[in-house]
Amino acid sequence: MSAFLQKRKAFLFNIYVIMKILKFGGTSVGSVQSIQTLLNILEGEIKNKQKPVVVLSAMSGVTNLLVAMAEGAAEGKDFTAQLAELEKRHFDVIKSLLDIQNQNPAFTRLKILFNQLEDLLQGILTLRELTPKTRDMVLSFGERCSTFMIGKIAAQRFPGAISVEATEFIKTDSSFGQAKVNMELTDLLVRGFYQENSSKLIFVTGFISANDAGQITTLGRGGSDYTAAILGAALNAEEIQIWTDVNGMMTADPRMVTKAFSLPELTYTEAMELSYFGAKVIYPPTMIPAFMKKFQS
Ligand SMILES: Nc1ncnc2c1ncn2[C@@H]1O[C@H](COP(=O)(O)OP(=O)(O)O)[C@@H](O)[C@H]1O
Ligand SMILES: N[C@@H](CC(=O)OP(=O)(O)O)C(=O)O
Numbered sequence: 001m002s003a004f005l006q007k008r009k010a011f012l013f014n015i016y017v018i019m020k021i022l023k024f025g026g027t028s029v030g031s032v033q034s035i036q037t038l039l040n041i042l043e044g045e046i047k048n049k050q051k052p053v054v055v056l057s058a059m060s061g062v063t064n065l066l067v068a069m070a071e072g073a074a075e076g077k078d079f080t081a082q083l084a085e086l087e088k089r090h091f092d093v094i095k096s097l098l099d100i101q102n103q104n105p106a107f108t109r110l111k112i113l114f115n116q117l118e119d120l121l122q123g124i125l126t127l128r129e130l131t132p133k134t135r136d137m138v139l140s141f142g143e144r145c146s147t148f149m150i151g152k153i154a155a156q157r158f159p160g161a162i163s164v165e166a167t168e169f170i171k172t173d174s175s176f177g178q179a180k181v182n183m184e185l186t187d188l189l190v191r192g193f194y195q196e197n198s199s200k201l202i203f204v205t206g207f208i209s210a211n212d213a214g215q216i217t218t219l220g221r222g223g224s225d226y227t228a229a230i231l232g233a234a235l236n237a238e239e240i241q242i243w244t245d246v247n248g249m250m251t252a253d254p255r256m257v258t259k260a261f262s263l264p265e266l267t268y269t270e271a272m273e274l275s276y277f278g279a280k281v282i283y284p285p286t287m288i289p290a291f292m293k294k295f296q297s
Pocket of ligand 1: 026027250254255282
């Protein structure tokens with residue numbers, strides 16, 4: 001190895017050891033109030049001299065709405081009202097949380113995304129056909145819109161905040177709907193991106209990825225947790241935090257079992273077992289890269 005490369009490696013090691021991944025699920029980005037809470041959590045991190053990489057999901061309910069629109073269009077159903085609902089949810093957040101002078105560029109970008117989504121849905125409606133590839137492209141709009149929007153809102157408070165679509169660096173095969181990650185290539189691309197942008201506060205879309213041809217793939221429903229684990233493993237993060245609407249992993253789903261209580265500590269194996277047996281709070285494959293690197297989470 002040349003001296004230059006060795007030096008570079010040491011530099012990378014230095015920046016990696018201090019970083020964390022914070023993932024905010026749909027419930028944490030689903031309303032004006034929860035986005036404000038998210039920003040406060042980030043402010044706490046920044047005050048503590050941390051610069052986490054932030055992974056975001058679609059606003060709660062949005063991925064299900066996108067599924068319903070796509071499947072409905074394939075059956076010949078009109079999607080106009082649902083599309084309007086989707087636009088309104090995002091535009092309402094912008095009106096509440098972006099300064100007036102920053103609103104127009106954000107509306108314009110989101111409108112471009114919604115127009116692309118409309119064209120896609122119109123194609124499905126015309127053909128009465130929804131392929132797994134098209135379905136993934138439709139589903140991607142949830143994370144693409146939320147991450148762009150929250151990135152812009154965050155940039156008002158934290159100069160240097162940027163948003164990025166994970167399709168740039170999470171590379172998979174073409175198993176649309178449940179794509180398999182090419183870890184070697186992904187690790188390299190993630191590190192390269194982080195190295196170029198390490199001074200920034202980076203907001204990354206969860207759930208989405210791309211195949212060799214640049215076509216959008218998804219990592220499976222609930223896959224934003226997995227995005228966090230992939231980035232954490234690639235960047236040697238010291239910690240991966242999964243933020244949601246309940247206090248940690250519990251003995252059972254609190255929506256089903258009223259007496260469920262939070263587990264203060266879990267081994268990786270116990271967490272894996274709980275998630276594989278249906279604890280929706282963590283997406284099962286998430287545990288694999290985390291387990292390999294033995295993260296705190
Ligand atoms: N064992 C469990 N521990 C905690 N939460 C659980 C468990 N099993 C199911 N859940 C449910 O998972 C929900 C969080 O997952 P999800 O709705 O996907 O959140 P997010 O949108 O933040 O990713 C909780 O509100 C809870 O009802
Ligand atoms: N939005 C995607 C990915 C995801 O992980 O979402 P959440 O973090 O809200 O579970 C889904 O609903 O499947």
